[in-house]
Amino acid sequence: MRSRSTDLLLLLLVVGGGCRPPWSGKVPAGPVAVLKAADARLAEMAFTNVMSWPGARLYDYMDGAAETYFARNFRDLGTAETSWRKTDARIELYLLKTPADAKGLFDDQNDGKGKQLPAGAGSAAWDAKELEGIFHRGPYFCRVIIYGNSAAARQLLDALSAAIDQKVPRQAQNE
Numbered sequence: 001m002r003s004r005s006t007d008l009l010l011l012l013l014v015v016g017g018g019c020r021p022p023w024s025g026k027v028p029a030g031p032v033a034v035l036k037a038a039d040a041r042l043a044e045m046a047f048t049n050v051m052s053w054p055g056a057r058l059y060d061y062m063d064g065a066a067e068t069y070f071a072r073n074f075r076d077l078g079t080a081e082t083s084w085r086k087t088d089a090r091i092e093l094y095l096l097k098t099p100a101d102a103k104g105l106f107d108d109q110n111d112g113k114g115k116q117l118p119a120g121a122g123s124a125a126w127d128a129k130e131l132e133g134i135f136h137r138g139p140y141f142c143r144v145i146i147y148g149n150s151a152a153a154r155q156l157l158d159a160l161s162a163a164i165d166q167k168v169p170r171q172a173q174n175e
Contacts, residue, residue: 029169030054031078031093034140037167039080042159047080047091072105073097075139082160085152089160092143099138106136109143118158119165125157133157137168 032052039047054076058066061077069077076095081088096102099121106122114124120135120142131146131153144160146153 030076031095034167035078035080035093038163041163045082045084047082050080053077072101084156087153087156088147090145094141096139102136102139102141105141109134117161119161131157133161137165140168
């Protein structure tokens with residue numbers, strides 16, 4: 001039989017230590033919150049047109065292609081645009097139901113021929129007229145499109161991916 005002091009100590013450890021009890025069922029921070037935290041970390045640029053596309057609103061963003069995301073238990077999408085050294089970028093950060101859903105979406109879109117990014121539990125980036133990178137971490141899947149292909153564009157892809165990945169809530173990273 002546990003004493004009251006033991007119960008109080010356990011409660012203080014959970015609350016005071018920043019731990020999340022496994023029964024809490026708390027939903028991780030949404031994609032827009034992650035994007036805003038990443039934006040605050042990037043001193044030389046600012047995100048614009050930050051928007052949320054929850055649930056069925058995804059159809060307003062991408063119409064028919066939304067089915068691919070709903071098949072992987074889509075919850076919410078955060079989008080943003082930015083520019084650095086005359087190179088524009090678009091960011092799409094998807095929140096799915098589980099880390100397995102995010103990894104599955106990554107696997108669906110990864111042809112195995114991309115280079116690794118400094119982000120995610122898994123990542124890939126492709127060189128073409130425009131650069132594109134994808135990665136997943138916890139229940140998040142991220143797609144970064146860079147409108148250009150130069151040394152600055154590659155730096156931008158790496159910087160954006162790393163900043164976003166670092167702001168994915170740690171409790172959401174159970175992979």
